[in-house]
Amino acid sequence: MALEAADLLINEIDSRGPIARPTLHDAIVARVRDMIIEGELTPGTRLHEGNLGKILGVSRTPLREALKFLASEGLVELSPGKGAVVRKFTEKDVHDSLIVLGSLEGLAGRLACANATDAEIHEVRQLHDRMMDMYGKRDRLPYFKLNQSIHSAILRLSKNEALVSVHGVLQARLKRIRYIGNEGPEKWAGAVADHEEIISALEARDAERLSKVLTAHMEQTWERVRHAI
Amino acid sequence: MALEAADLLINEIDSRGPIARPTLHDAIVARVRDMIIEGELTPGTRLHEGNLGKILGVSRTPLREALKFLASEGLVELSPGKGAVVRKFTEKDVHDSLIVLGSLEGLAGRLACANATDAEIHEVRQLHDRMMDMYGKRDRLPYFKLNQSIHSAILRLSKNEALVSVHGVLQARLKRIRYIGNEGPEKWAGAVADHEEIISALEARDAERLSKVLTAHMEQTWERVRHAI
DNA sequence: AATCAAAATTCTGCATACAGAATACTTGTG
DNA sequence: CACAAGTATTCTGTATGCAGAATTTTGATT
Numbered sequence: 154m155a156l157e158a159a160d161l162l163i164n165e166i167d168s169r170g171p172i173a174r175p176t177l178h179d180a181i182v183a184r185v186r187d188m189i190i191e192g193e194l195t196p197g198t199r200l201h202e203g204n205l206g207k208i209l210g211v212s213r214t215p216l217r218e219a220l221k222f223l224a225s226e227g228l229v230e231l232s233p234g235k236g237a238v239v240r241k242f243t244e245k246d247v248h249d250s251l252i253v254l255g256s257l258e259g260l261a262g263r264l265a266c267a268n269a270t271d272a273e274i275h276e277v278r279q280l281h282d283r284m285m286d287m288y289g290k291r292d293r294l295p296y297f298k299l300n301q302s303i304h305s306a307i308l309r310l311s312k313n314e315a316l317v318s319v320h321g322v323l324q325a326r327l328k329r330i331r332y333i334g335n336e337g338p339e340k341w342a343g344a345v346a347d348h349e350e351i352i353s354a355l356e357a358r359d360a361e362r363l364s365k366v367l368t369a370h371m372e373q374t375w376e377r378v379r380h381a382i
Numbered sequence: 383m384a385l386e387a388a389d390l391l392i393n394e395i396d397s398r399g400p401i402a403r404p405t406l407h408d409a410i411v412a413r414v415r416d417m418i419i420e421g422e423l424t425p426g427t428r429l430h431e432g433n434l435g436k437i438l439g440v441s442r443t444p445l446r447e448a449l450k451f452l453a454s455e456g457l458v459e460l461s462p463g464k465g466a467v468v469r470k471f472t473e474k475d476v477h478d479s480l481i482v483l484g485s486l487e488g489l490a491g492r493l494a495c496a497n498a499t500d501a502e503i504h505e506v507r508q509l510h511d512r513m514m515d516m517y518g519k520r521d522r523l524p525y526f527k528l529n530q531s532i533h534s535a536i537l538r539l540s541k542n543e544a545l546v547s548v549h550g551v552l553q554a555r556l557k558r559i560r561y562i563g564n565e566g567p568e569k570w571a572g573a574v575a576d577h578e579e580i581i582s583a584l585e586a587r588d589a590e591r592l593s594k595v596l597t598a599h600m601e602q603t604w605e606r607v608r609h610a611i
Numbered sequence: 612a613a614t615c616a617a618a619a620t621t622c623t624g625c626a627t628a629c630a631g632a633a634t635a636c637t638t639g640t641g
Numbered sequence: 642c643a644c645a646a647g648t649a650t651t652c653t654g655t656a657t658g659c660a661g662a663a664t665t666t667t668g669a670t671t
Contacts, residue, residue: 175462176462176463176653176654176655177654177655178450178654178655179462201621201622201623202622202623203621203622203623204622211655211656212655212656212657213623213656213657214443214654214655214656214657215654215655215656217443217447217623217624218446218447218450219450221407221447221448221450221451222450222451222453222454224451225451225454225455226454227547233404233405233408233623233624234405234622234623234624234661234662234663235622235623235663236622236623236663245543246543246544249542249543249544249545250544252489252493252542252544252545253486253489253542253544253545253548256485256486256489257482257485260481260482260485264481313478313481313482314474314475314478315475315478315479315481315482315552316478316481316482318456319482319548319551319552322548322551323544323548405623405624405625406624406625407624407625430651430652430653431652431653432651432652432653433652440625440626441625441626441627442626442627442653443624443625443626443627444624444625444626446653446654462653462654463632463633463652463653463654464633464652464653465633465652465653612671613670613671614669614670614671615668615669615670615671616667616668616669616670617666617667617668617669618665618666618667618668619664619665619666619667620663620664620665620666621662621663621664621665622661622662622663622664623660623661623662623663624659624660624661624662625658625659625660625661626657626658626659626660627656627657627658627659628655628656628657628658629654629655629656629657630653630654630655630656631652631653631654631655632651632652632653632654633650633651633652633653634649634650634651634652635648635649635650635651636647636648636649636650637646637647637648637649638645638646638647638648639644639645639646639647640643640644640645640646641642641643641644641645
């Protein structure tokens with residue numbers, strides 16, 4: 154019967170968690186965030202509500218809500234009565250953020266050593282190996298994405314939701330810059346050495362060593378990214 | 383002439399920075415946040431747009447914008463099609479957040495030792511002395527507020543905007559709980575000892591010691607606050 | 612031609628209106 | 642009396658309308 158098929162469908166959905174009908178303003182948040190990261194909207198650009206709304210094909214109401222959200226993430230700035238502009242990050246802003254990110258990742262590493270399962274660590278090892286593969290081929294974009302995945306994974310393995318969340322916000326602010334920074338001259342060697350030590354420290358569950366190298370790794374990121382600001 | 387008075391007024395305003403006309407949704411963000419912190423809106427409470435809007439005397443549009451903002455701060459949760467509820471924090475959520483806060487404050491302390499001026503450190507000393515005065519009088523609320531001020535001040539002295547901002551978000555989430563936690567039995571002695579060491583390490587610009595005691599201080603906060611969840 | 616004032620336009624901030632989903636209620640049936 | 646189906650109501654999501662602030666354009670004067 155058709156009824157059974159419907160029931161199966163519902164179970165399928167339920168087993169994947171509550172049904173989250175996507176809403177327009179959430180989609181707009183994601184879309185505008187991507188537009189900023191991908192450089193379609195450059196820092197300093199004014200985000201006219203009517204204008205941008207027409208481009209995205211939405212009315213002003215959900216767009217305004219999305220802008221409010223992005224403002225609290227720190228990606229856009231709202232001046233009352235003036236409107237929204239894509240936030241400009243100074244060199245100091247970026248450096249400051251990287252210092253905090255380094256500290257957060259260091260903490261995440263320490264916690265991951267204590268809280269991750271062997272299987273989870275093995276998954277990171279596999280990401281690492283695939284990344285090294287891409288490094289061998291000098292295949293930049295997959296390398297970049299796997300790199301990001303490894304860092305996110307370590308955050309997840311800390312099993313600390315608050316940590317994941319604050320890291321995510323800060324990470325989002327810098328994504329654009331890291332994206333550009335990666336397009337520069339190839340200074341991969343150092344980063345790769347760091348990553349070798351990261352995965353080995355994680356497998357050894359050496360919390361202190363992992364924490365140190367993750368924090369130090371950020372300073373290198375700063376050097377690689379600096380020119381892009 | 384009247385003209386001169388007006389000019390003076392304009393200069394007065396200009397010297398205080400650009401005129402930021404307060405907007406309704408910003409006011410709502412602040413108001414609702416306070417209502418949550420002060421317990422007027424308890425975790426799990428549904429925030430009906432029409433209902434709450436009538437209470438606050440505003441229409442749904444700015445209220446929705448405010449809720450979006452608070453959602454990204456993590457104080458309320460939005461389920462599409464269902465509405466907003468005041469977020470419930472599990473015991474683990476709180477513990478996780480405190481661990482991150484401890485790490486962030488530790489970093490702030492380290493940076494403050496490097497970046498604060500002598501005058502700024504002296505200001506913190508004065509806050510500390512006033513706080514100890516309130517401790518002597520067992521005057522709870524001023525003690526609590528001065529305590530918060532000292533921690534915020536150390537964050538400021540780190541001169542790291544990103545750090546201040548992520549700390550602020552996490553701090554806001556826990557403010558309610560710390561508020562209640564402080565109402566419990568008086569376990570001030572340990573906290574006071576910590577604070578003595580904090581100010582002394584700061585004055586000595588002993589980054590390692592300050593960082594350690596700030597991080598450790600959070601664990602004590604956890605014990606003091608634990609019962610309130 | 613430059614500058615300043617004033618009018619016109621544009622844009623934001625807020626309220627309201629409407630459609631569709633979610634929830635509560637009612638009523639009928641076993 | 643329990644329960645299910647259908648209806649009614651409420652609430653969210655989005656669009657639109659309007660008032661006032663901000664900006665741009667225009668025009669006048671020197």
